[in-house]
Amino acid sequence: MSKYKIALMGGDGTGPEVLAEAVKVVRAAAARCNITLETTDYDFGGNRYLATGEILPDSALDEFRQHDAILLGAIGHPDVKPGILEKGILLRTRFELDQYINLRPVKLYPNVETPIKNKGPEDIDFVVVRENSAGLYTGFGGVQKKGTPHEVAEQCMVYTRFEVDRCLKFAFDVARKRNKTNTLTLCGKTNVLTYVFDLWERAFHAMGAAEYPDIKREYAHVDAITMWMVKNPEWFDVIVTGNMFGDIITDLGAMVQGGMGIAAGGNINPEGVSMFEPIGGSAPKYTGLNVINPLACIFAGQMMLDYLGEQEAADLVETACVDFLKSGTLSGMSAKEIKECGMSTTRIGDDIANRVATL
Numbered sequence: 001m002s003k004y005k006i007a008l009m010g011g012d013g014t015g016p017e018v019l020a021e022a023v024k025v026v027r028a029a030a031a032r033c034n035i036t037l038e039t040t041d042y043d044f045g046g047n048r049y050l051a052t053g054e055i056l057p058d059s060a061l062d063e064f065r066q067h068d069a070i071l072l073g074a075i076g077h078p079d080v081k082p083g084i085l086e087k088g089i090l091l092r093t094r095f096e097l098d099q100y101i102n103l104r105p106v107k108l109y110p111n112v113e114t115p116i117k118n119k120g121p122e123d124i125d126f127v128v129v130r131e132n133s134a135g136l137y138t139g140f141g142g143v144q145k146k147g148t149p150h151e152v153a154e155q156c157m158v159y160t161r162f163e164v165d166r167c168l169k170f171a172f173d174v175a176r177k178r179n180k181t182n183t184l185t186l187c188g189k190t191n192v193l194t195y196v197f198d199l200w201e202r203a204f205h206a207m208g209a210a211e212y213p214d215i216k217r218e219y220a221h222v223d224a225i226t227m228w229m230v231k232n233p234e235w236f237d238v239i240v241t242g243n244m245f246g247d248i249i250t251d252l253g254a255m256v257q258g259g260m261g262i263a264a265g266g267n268i269n270p271e272g273v274s275m276f277e278p279i280g281g282s283a284p285k286y287t288g289l290n291v292i293n294p295l296a297c298i299f300a301g302q303m304m305l306d307y308l309g310e311q312e313a314a315d316l317v318e319t320a321c322v323d324f325l326k327s328g329t330l331s332g333m334s335a336k337e338i339k340e341c342g343m344s345t346t347r348i349g350d351d352i353a354n355r356v357a358t359l
């Protein structure tokens with residue numbers, strides 16, 4: 001019997017609602033697979049910050065380190081200036097726990113509508129490996145003469161060979177493990193960012209040639225890839241890219257796979273504690289209405305089980321989600337559509353948890 005300690009951070013807005021459903025489903029899978037889950041709740045987020053001024057204390061990070069994984073709802077509060085919670089909770093956890101990979105599967109499930117005409121589940125199934133600890137996100141830079149006509153602002157894209165190599169290695173391994181078309185596409189901007197992406201490109205080919213001769217290497221500029229992701233999503237198997245480009249193209253990826261209601265990701269430290277989350281935001285205007293789609297968070301829970309090494313439990317969750325989607329109960333992924341078809345956040349969670357229990 002395996003036992004895991006999971007930190008639960010509902011966060012803001014609809015975060016706690018979707019997290020509750022994900023936990024329901026993950027628990028149902030754990031019960032089937034002889035897994036014991038010990039959970040700890042953390043209430044960091046906008047409300048706590050507004051009430052106490054506390055964002056994320058060092059002690060919480062120490063406690064996170066004592067867990068096997070973290071499952072997150074959403075971060076972002078309408079009454080808190082943008083950046084405070086995102087940087088103070090989400091990015092801080094990513095950096096402090098050295099979750100240097102952001103893994104974002106882009107998979108179109110049956111019965112989920114994609115805005116791309118004439119493409120189906122057989123065409124849309126790839127993974128983006130986004131570098132998650134460096135690049136433009138480190139805050140390298142600064143501001144001078146602020147508020148004057150001569151204000152200078154700079155924010156630099158900085159990568160070390162070490163950071164690039166560890167990300168590439170992870171991406172090559174994902175491609176090998178998927179064993180789909182065994183192709184890894186590097187997404188960069190070698191025609192303009194001639195220092196940073198030259199480093200990425202050299203490292204990519206050096207590692208590929210030396211250690212992954214079985215994986216085909218391709219390259220796409222970031223602007224062009226947004227075009228191909230829409231026009232020919234079937235070309236992609238695994239895409240690897242830097243932090244900022246990865247942030248941007250994975251929102252596009254989320255839309256391609258049916259929207260924020262379904263897209264999940266993992267902030268991964270392969271040697272440490274990882275954090276799983278739905279990609280969408282906290283959707284404050286739907287808070288407490290029981291209409292937000294919990295599927296993205298449920299898929300985050302599925303990824304968590306997968307990364308804990310609980311393949312059987314992860315597969316149960318995925319199969320239950322697919323069965324639920326195939327049942328046609330949902331008219332769409334958005335809160336509006338969920339309301340229209342008489343579903344709710346909790347009913348979706350219950351339905352999927354029941355399927356997990358009886359599969």
Ligand code: IPM
Pocket residue numbers: 086087090091247279
């Ligand atoms: C994401 C989000 C975050 C990011 C924000 C909220 C800091 O957009 O997870 O993609 O930029 O990484």
Ligand code: MN
Pocket residue numbers: 247248251
């Ligand atoms: Mn983003």
